[in-house]
Structure formats: structure tokens, C-alpha cells
Amino acid sequence: MREPTPEQRIFGLMAEFNRPERLIEAVRRTREAGFERVDAHSPFPIEGLAEELGFHDQRVPWFTLLGAIVGAGLGYLMQVYTNHAFPIDIGNRPLVTPAAFMLITFELMVLGAVLFSIISMLGFNHLPRLNHPLFDVDSFRLASTDKFFLVVLSNDPKFDQRHTRAFLHSLDPVRVDQVSQTEEPE
């Protein structure tokens, strides 16, 4: 989801909730109201919340599968290649033995799958990103403890400072905060 450019002084508006159910309901209503550039923040993953936000990204699982194939393939081919590159008689065993090669193939499949999985996850999440406008809001500290936040970004087509703020208040949050842009314009 693209974020507002540095030119926009306001990054977005943030509503804080006490209970996860409230956040879920708020997200639904916000989406029903037509907002698209919406994000929700919680201390723990909430099942179904991402779908409510319109998130249907399956790239991480696909990359995991790709990693598994790459890993297994590299593993097996490496063993076949090295045995052909410098063929040595080892105990009169066949030069290429699928049975003996399977374990390294499996391990590299696992390694490939996990590396691709985690790196793609971090990559698609654009992490690490140590600085983010949300961190400037003092109350956001509690996002990792027990508070739940809904953020509407300022580059949403339906964003309007006053109307959106009113809308958020209508969701009955603990508070509504403005999130300022922290990046300097070029």
C-alpha cells in the first residue's frame, strides 16, 4: 500500500481502540465507507483483519515454494555435478546414488524454502524500516502492548481532514490523533 509522499504534511489520521473487537468493527465500517488506504495495528495478529483490509497477497507462500524448488534442485544438481566433475570410486558405490543424495537435497530444500520465505516476508513488508511517521505519535507506543489502532492515510481519495476525523470519531475510539509526515520533502 503506497504511503503519502513527503510533500503532504499530514501522513494520516489514527484512531485508538481498547479492544480488538472494536478494531475489527471499525475496520469493517471504514471499508464500507469507501476508504481504501487504511491500515490496522495490533499487538498480535488478528485473524481475518487483513482480509477485511483487502489484503490478498499470497506471494510469500509462492516464494516459499520457489525457494524449496530452488534449494532442492541446487542440492541435488550440486551432488550430481560434483560427482561427474571429479569422478572418484568410493567404496564401489555407484557414482550418482539418489538414495544417498536425498538427505542433502531435503535439507537444502528446507533451507531454500525458509530463507526465501523469511526474506520475502521481510522484503514485502519493507522491513527493516526503523523510522515511520506512526512512531511519532506518543500513544502509538501501546500498539505493541494492549491498544489497537486504525489509520487512514492522507493519500486516500476520500481523505479529508475534517470529514475523515469526524468519521473516525463516529467509530467511538479512545482518541483520534493526527499523524504528521516525518520525512522532509526533497
Add this chain to the structure above:
Amino acid sequence: MEREQAGPPSFNRRSLLQAMAASLALAAANGRRAEADERALPYVNAPEYVVPGKPKWYATSVRFAGYLQPVLGKSIAGRPVKLEGNDQHPATGGATDLFMQAALLGLYDPDRSQVPLHLGQPATWAAFDTDVFRRTAEIDRTQGQGFRLLTGAVSSPTLLRQIGDMQKRWPGMRWHVTEPINEDERLEATGRVFGRPLQMLPDFSAPAAIVSLDDDFLGPGPRQAMQARAWSKRQPRIFMAEPTPSATGTRAGERLIVPSARVQMLAQAIALGVGVTGVAAADLTAPEKKWVDDAVGALGAGNGLVTLGALYDPALHALVLLINERLGSFGKALRFTDPILAAPPDGKDSLAVLVDDMKAGRVTTLLILEAEPLQATPAALDFRTALEKVAFSVHGGLYADATANACHWHLPLQHELESWTDGRAPDGTAAIVQPLIRPFLNVRSSHVVLDRWLGGTASDHDLVQASWHTGWQEALLAGFVADSAPAAVTPTVRDRTVPLPQVPSSDGLVVEVRPDATQWDGRYVHNSWLQETPKPLIQATWGNVILVSPALARERRMENGDELSLRFGNRELLGAAWIMPGQEPHTLTIGVPDSFGFLDSWRQPGVRLEKTGKTRVIASTQPMQDMGEFDYVRTVESGEEAAAHPKDDVSFYPPRKWDSPSWGMSIDLDRCIGCNACSVACMAENNVPVVGAELVAHGRQMHWLRIDHYTHGEANAPRHHFQPVPCMQCEQAPCEMGCPVNAAVHSPDGLNLQVYNRCIGTRTCSAYCPYKVRRFNWFEYTGQDPDSIRAMRNPDVTVRSRGVMEKCTYCIQRISGARIAAKIAGRPIQDGEVVTACQQACPTQAIVFGDITDPNSAVSKRKASPRNYSLLEEANTRPRTTYLARVRK
């Protein structure tokens, strides 16, 4: 003289070799630093006929107990690196024993005495010469009265000539001999029976049956190579009666375990059985009677030989001579010649007379050459006290040990491998000993010492050459003087009386003294190869043990390693117990070196035994020797019976066609006498390090080829087996599969290779090897070796560093050499062109090596025998090293 050279010899070559060897000059009294090998090699002006890396072979001999043992010395870049048997020699035909193989280390031993010592302080030869000059003036005055010469046994014509010269100049001088393990009893017996002492030369290839009364003729000694080779030709049946197991006893079809005191009765019974008259009846137990009956039956079939151990009463030897006469073995299985070793004036009392004279103060000057009377004479003689009474005592030897320290002067002598000398082999054939290297220490030859004593200035070469007027070159090329053995004597019996002594009634324990299988009489205490070689039936290294029977051990609750105290009179011997299956119940066996401080004779009844309560660590290479139910060494009833178990030769993999040559080895277990010549030869050939007693006790010995000893059957009368175990070179090697870095791999010619520079030391190969033939360098064993040891190393074999696995390679350096030679000549490798070090060394030709894809090769013929089987067949490793099962005789 170099064997392969055609054309007239040129002694310029000797001086060229001098130049090469001189660069190896090691530290001398003036403190010159030893120069490393590497600086010796690159020649600016290369000597003639020397191709760097190509060895030259010289026929020479090494000396053991006065006899010469013929060897071919392999010399690389001017220094000997291996000794092999001289295959043309009439006595040995190429056989060697472990002492011959280990003699190489004696030359390079860093412990060798390097400078003359005067009262324990380093001195110079010049100072000694001056002192002797003064002394000889004194001796001249007294016409030699008070001047004595003490040597070991002597067969050297040159030395005898020089002694004769001394006696001519000083008629009062007397020559004495001390050789603890000798044949004096046999000589006395022949003297009595035939009127003059004669050398007995049994031919063990001739008879169909041999009855041995405690004669370990296949066991260690100067005659082992000759006698074992002879016996191996037809392997006649052996009947053995002995109190303690021996190598010969392991080959015996019927082995009777009796105390040595019973041997006389057995001899009497056999004499009666074959029809010798005038012999008292023997009173035998049932097993003894059965054994005698079987033995006499075998002898009665004609063509038999009875032999008695050397260290028995001369009267008993006389009886045995009469038995052999009756059997008709004179001139066939038993030949006689004039004595080969020269007899000193006082004969077998030579040492006793000397000590008497010394104690009485009649000896003012004593010259000891190559004898160690303080270490190798019975304590009762008290040589030390006697020596203190001598005004001027000189000791000459290879090491500065106790005797050297007790004398006024110690002279470092030359080793045979760097000397000109001469002597006779055990069959009497004379030989000239030529040096393989110029001395690199400040040493002199015994001949030169005597010559200087007489005021001469000749070199050892000239002194020896003066003894030989013809055939010098031929002798040097062949390694022996042709037809120089003394003529066979056909003796007639003069005296048939056999005054047999009263057999002492023996209750209580008897101590039997036996030569130490790797130390002989203790003279090899400095030779680390011999120290680390396990004694065949015991497998102990670095020291000897006290053998006790299983019955006695049970009775006194003894275990291996318990410290025992043996007491006789007011003397005590402490030693570790070793339970020897097959030992006579009331007999204890100790080695000759241990006996000197304890006993005066070769067997001693009435000894008291106690456990001290302590335990000693025995540095054993094989703590467990009971074969139990396993079938490592198989025995078949006849040569036709199949030893291998029929099995489905099933494998997942298609059968493999190997290209020629593909190497294999066959070891005949009937021939192996456990002498360890192969093991020491392998150490010499392959630069195998020595690790010391502590590490051997820990299980870290490095022998690539080991001789396993197994007992099989009930502990009181088991069968003993020897099994040489080199690398099996398995076709389906588990070690290769285990190595993660491709350091254990298989070669196209069937060898299992160990790539030292790739090995990272995971030791998986060792864990997977069912035979445990692989040895690991747990520490840095070779990096700190002194220069002389580095000079000794075979340059064709990698020296391994710490952290690397090593094992038998089927002498791949020899295979490689043969392959290169064959390639250059454009021909295939011939059968017999590659001889592994162990194969060459074996006196009984138990090991055969060659191309298994060639059905006509010697090894293929051996493997085609029904007796052929693999060790641990069920492990399915398909080893290339296979065994021929023993045949029950």
C-alpha cells in the same frame, strides 16, 4: 660396491659417496651443527652414476650375536633407507628377521654414543690414542700379562686375525668372550660324543617330521631367518614339548605342555622308542606317553629329526645326538661342520675365568669391545666389583650405557652399516661387510681400535681387505663369499655314554628364562622400533612381563598387570603378571634381560611368588587375545577342504570388471610364525613413527601391519594363532563411504587410498573400519624428529603430520616405481616385480602380493586354493587381502 653396476669397480665412487654422506655430518665434539637432508640433495657437480631419487643397492650384512645376517641395503642419495634380504644368499635366500630390519635404526639412532668419554667426560680420540700408547708400553713390559680383551661372539676372520696378532705380540694376553645366549652346551655335547666340538646345522626342510624338545627353532635368534626359510619350504610336521608357548609350538601339530624338567624323560622315552641302546626307562604320564608314541611313530616312518633346545644339559644333547644317529639323520636333516663362531681359549668358562682374574687383581688392562657385561651378565658374577679392580678399563660400543660409565674410557664404535668388516652367516658362509654410508659421527671401527692399540695406522677397509686375497669384488657384489661355508663333516660317534643328571623333583614354581623376542638379551634397549614391536605371543611392548599359567592365576587370583614379586635366595624380581594360556601350570617365564639381576641359570626351581598388591600398566598392543567363538583364523582338516563359507555373493551392485593390474595379497596362516619381521620392515619402509610406552598402553600404536595373536580352545592347552593384519584394501570399503572430504578413495588398480593432505581427521574411516587397520596421528609424532631420524626416512613415502589418518598402502610407492619402470620400458608390470616390504621381509614367505586379474600370478594361484578365505566375510567388504586357512596336522 654397488650391485647393479657392470664394469670394473672404481673406488673413486666410494669417495664420491663420501662427499655426499659428509654433508650429513652431525654434531660432533666440536659442536658442529647437523645439516638437514635438504641441503644434501642439489648437486652442483653430481657424482657419477647417481640419479637423484633412484636408489642404489649394496649387498652387505648386519651382525647379530657374532653371526652375519645378509642384507641388501637400499641407498638413496648416499644414505641407506631400507634393509632387505639377500635373495642370492645360500643360507637365507632373502629371508629376514625383525632384528635385521631394525638394524637400520641402530645406525641412525640419535641416542648413539657420539664422542669418546674419559671418566664420563667428553674427550678426543687423540687423547685416547695418547693414553693407549702409554698403556701399551706398560703391556709390552709385562708381555701382555694382565691385559685382557672381552668381546661378544666373533666370527670375523679379520678380528680373529687381529686378536691373533695381539697374542703374538703379547703372549700373556688373553681373549674372553661373553655371549649370554649361546650354543656352548651343544658344542660341549658334540665335543664329548664326536671327540671334537662340531657345529650342528639342522636342515628343517629335509625331514618329514620334527620332534622338538623345547627347541624354538622358528623363534627369535641369529638363525631364525635361515631356519624359518628352510622349514617353510615343506613345512614338516612338528611335535613340540615345551613348558611355555613359543613360535615353533604354534606350528606344532601336537604340542605337549610339560615342565622343562620332564624333557629328559621324554628324550629317554624317544630314545628307547627309536631303538637307542643303553638308555634308562622313562616314567611317563599318560599324555606324555601318547605324545611320545605319536612322535616316535612319525619318526619311525623314516626321515625324521629330533632337536633339543640349546639351553639344556650337554649330556641331554648327547642323548639327542644318539637318537638322530639312530634315525639316520646325520648328513641329511642334521649336518655338522666345524664351529662357525670362534671359541675363546677358556671355552664356555671364558667369562667366569675373566671375572675370577679380575677379582683376584690379575687384570690390569681390560678392553671390552661390543659387549655389555654390566647389563648382560648374571648378577652373581658381580662384574661391577670385579671391574673396579682393573686399573685401565676401556669400553667400546654403540651406546654409552652402564658398562661405559663404569670404565675409564668409552669409545663410540661404528655400526656395521657404516663399516668394513667381515664374518660368517649362520650356515658358515663368509661375507665381507661393506659400508652404505661414511660414518657421520666421530666413531671408529673395532678393527681400527685394535689396530691402533697395536700401533698401526690402517683404515678398516685395508684391514679387512688384508684378510681376503681373492674374490673381493665378487664377494662385494654377491654379498657373500661363494663356497666359503666350512665343509660338511661326517662325524663318527666316539663316546656313547650319556651321564644324564638326576632329574630334580620339582614341586613349587620353576622359572624358565627365554630370550626376549624383541630385545634378545637386552642389547636392543635403545632401538625404539624393537621396543615398540609387540612380543609375538604376549603383545607387550616396552618391557617384558612374567608369564603365568591360567591355572596358577586362578589359584592365586592374579590378573593381567598385577605386580608380582619373585624371590630366589636373597634376590627379588618385580614384574607384571601376564596370564599365558598354554603355559605349564607351575612354570613362570621371564625374559633374559630380566634374568640377569635375578638368576644364575636358565631355569630355576624353588622360586617364591607373591603379589605385591600393586598393578603395572602393560603397554600392550592387544589386550584381548581369546578368539572365543569367532573364526578369524580358520583351520581346515585338509588342504582340499574349503575354508570360505559358501554364501550367495549377492550385492545390489553389478559385478565389477577390474582392469589389469589390480592388486591383491594372500597371507598363508600356516606359514606365519609371528616373528614380526614384516611389521618392522613396514615401519622402516613407510616412515611409521614410534609413539612410546604410554601411548601404546593407551591404544595409540602406529603399526600399519600388525600381527594379531589369538588363542583358541581351552585355556590350559589352547591352539595359538598368528594373523598378520595389513589394510584389507576392501573393494567395498566402508571407510571410503564415511570420509566426508574424499581423503579415503579407491584407485583404479584396486587400492584403497589415503590422501594425507586432504585428510582433516574426522576419524570416520577408523570408526567404520571393521578391521581397525587405520592409525591416527593423535599428536605431532614426526615434526620434532632429530636430523638422523629424518635422514633415515624413505623419501618415496610422505611423512604424516598431526591430525592425519594413515594405513597400509600395499607399498604404493613400490607399485608406482614398478609402473613407471614398466611404462618407460613399454611393457606391462611382471608378476613379482612389485614386492611389498612385508612380503620381502617374511622369512617363511607367508605373504604373496600381485595382480589378481592375472590367473597365473603367484597371488592368484594362492587365492585359487580352497583354503582361501576373507577375514570377516560377513561384513561384506570384499577385501583384497585374504588368508589361507591353517591345515590341521
Add this chain to the structure above:
Amino acid sequence: MSDIAPSARDFRRVTDEIVDISLHYPDRRAWWMCFIPALLLLLSFIVSVTVLFWYGVGMWGNNIPMGWALAISNYIFFLGIGHAGTLISALLLLLAQHWRNSLNRFAEAMTLFAVICGSLYPLVHLGRPWLFYWMAPYPNTMTVWPQFKSPLTWDFFAVLTYLIVSILFWYIGIVPDLASARDRATRRRYQVFFGLFALGWRGSARHWARWRQSYRLTAAIAVPLVVSVHSEISMLLAAGPINGWNSTVFPPYFVAGAAFSGFAVVSMIAVVLRHALGLRDLVTPRHLDLLAKLTLLCGLMTAYGYWAETFDTLYGSDPQELETMRDRLVGVYAWSYWGAVFCNFVPLQLLWWYRVRINPVLLFLISLSCVLGMWMERYMLLVTTLYRDWLVSSWQRYHPSIWDWSLFAGVLGVFFTLFLLFVRFLPLISAFEIKEAMFEEKERGEGTGHA
């Protein structure tokens, strides 16, 4: 209902309890009293390895036939212990066993450190340890590659994979809690430390979604990984022709044994931590109960392995194998066999009773016995097999040298040092997963979670 105590069922309370330990460690003195000895043991490690590298492998008690001995048995022991952490983290996650949330963080940390400790051994036991990298396939001037049919090469890849996967799995699992610590830290040092390693985690729902995909997939892959790694480690022994090792029951037997020893260690850690850091409401008697049940289950599976081996040997009647078995039961090292049997399986039987399972002291002691028993079993497997193998002439005694033991103590020092640092500075229970579970249970309790 939820496995955690009612008093804790509050998001803030949970976070306070856990994260504040990292930020303001409650009992520093107790921690230092544990950490100093751990550092001393670590010193023993450094000294032992230095001596070993200086002089050579000969400083240990190995010989021929005991090319492998204490070093390899400890290697298998440490690596085996690690597997339980992965099983708790991964397998129980996939089985939606929420109670695992109180345990998985420190169990997975235990895995990580056990694997690190274990993998020190294959490096130091080499004859030429400076060439350890030759087991890795890389193009080189010798044009030689590792030998891929060797179990040791398999081991290199398996343990490397396991180490990397464990680190990554554990790390992405801890990031949200690091974010929590970052947000609550007051001192600059801690803010920087946690801030760096939290990667800027914001708890965005989209991030959570991807995170969950990756986390669950990694968990799903980690379970067969565990089985494969310890099966492969058993192949180190089983792939050779040595009697007592060459048995097809080894892979499952080893995996069961590894899980067994691992669960016992996790039980011990759980008991200690909940007592030392007052976490009784998060690590409740129910957790102890379940851990004890898992320990019992895996112990019984391991016992099956013993039985299968014995049965196979007797049924097969191979003389060499019978001799090895006989020697294990009555030979010189019979203490290791019977010690293993007793320590593993006898006190274990007490865990059939609920009151024993939830008693922390008893659980600790029983688990300790199981750990000791498993150590003895690994020792027994290595030593009794090699010291008397095929040929009687190879039979030789073995005892570890002082440097063997000092290295063992040192490796324990590595483990405790790392673990104590973890306990002190990192959130040692997965706070966010507890909160997640609390929410999900509440949702289920109140009908389907739809707003």
C-alpha cells in the same frame, strides 16, 4: 479455557510481566550468581579448546578403536536436546495447541543454544580443525569436492540448515516482542538495542498477515526438518558396518530419544524460570502437566527403541551383534547401559500420576534423571559399540581424559552463558502469542468471531 491463570488474562498484565523482565530485571543478584559460574565454565571452554588445538586430539582419551568417543556422544546429546524446542514451537503451533505459547520462546532459545553448543564439537574434534571448511562445497584449486555419500557431509548440511532455520524461526518469532520492549524501554541503550533488532515492527495487519504466512510455513517445514536432522545424525552411526550401530531402528529411535531429552530439559527450564522470575501465572501447572505428558510419551517411544534393538539382535542371532549386546548388559560399561535404562525409564513412570506431573520439584528431578539417562545412553552407544567391535584384537578400553571433561563443562558453560543472557535481556515468553491466544479463545467462547 485459557491455559494461563485468570489473573493474568489481561493484555497489559501479560506484557508487563514479560517485557519488564527484560527492561528491568528483577533479581540481579541471583542472575549474577548464576552468570559468574557460567562464565567460569566458559573460561574452561576456552582453555580446553586452546589446549586441544595446541597439542592435538591426543589430549582427549580417544584411541584406536575409539576414534569417536565423548565428543561425538556429547554432540548427539546436545543436538538431540535442541529438537524439543522446535517441536514445541513448530509442531504444537500447527496443532493449534495454545498452551505452547507460554513455553515456545525459551524452548526455542534452548534449541538455538543447544545447537550452537552441539555444533562446536564437530569443529574441535577434527585432527586438523583449521581445515573444517573442506566439508563445504566450494570451488577450489584442488578441484576436489566433499564426498556427498558420507553421513558427515549430510551432517554438515543438516546441522547448518537446522541452525539457520532455528535462528530465523526464533528471530521472526521474537520480533514483535522486541518491538514491545522497544516501545516500553526508558533507557537509551535499551531503546537502541531493541529498536535495532525489532526492525521497525509496527504491528500492521498486512505485516502480520505476511508474517503469519511465513511463520506457519516455516513451522510446517521445521517439523520434518527435525525428523530429518536427527535421523541423519543417527546415520552417522548407522551407516557404518559396526555392530550395535548398524540397525534400521536408529533414525526413529534417535528422534524419539532427542524429543525425550529435549522435553525433559524444557521442563527443567520451565520449572526454574517460573520460580525464579515469578511467572507462575503464565507457566501454569497445566503447562507442567502437558510438558510432563510429552516427556512421558517420548520416553515410552524411546523405550520402544531399546526393546526393538534388543529384539532385533536376539531374533537375528548374529554372533557379533549378540556379543555387543551381551557386553552392553554385563561388560565394563554396563553402568552406562543400566544407568540409562534406569534413569530414563524408572523415575519417568511417576509421571503417570497427575499430582507428580504438576509438582515442580518432582518434575524437575524426574526430568533431570531423564537428561542424565539420555547422556548415559549416548555415551553407551558410542563407547560400548566401538571399544569392542568386530575383531577381538581391536578391543581396547577407553576413558575420557581430563580435557574431555573440561571441554564438556566448557560447552555447558557456553550454553548457560548464552541462555542466561537471553533470560536477562530478551523477552523470554512469547507475550504477543499469549495475547493472540487469549483473544482467540474469547472469540470462540463468545460464538463465531464476527463483528
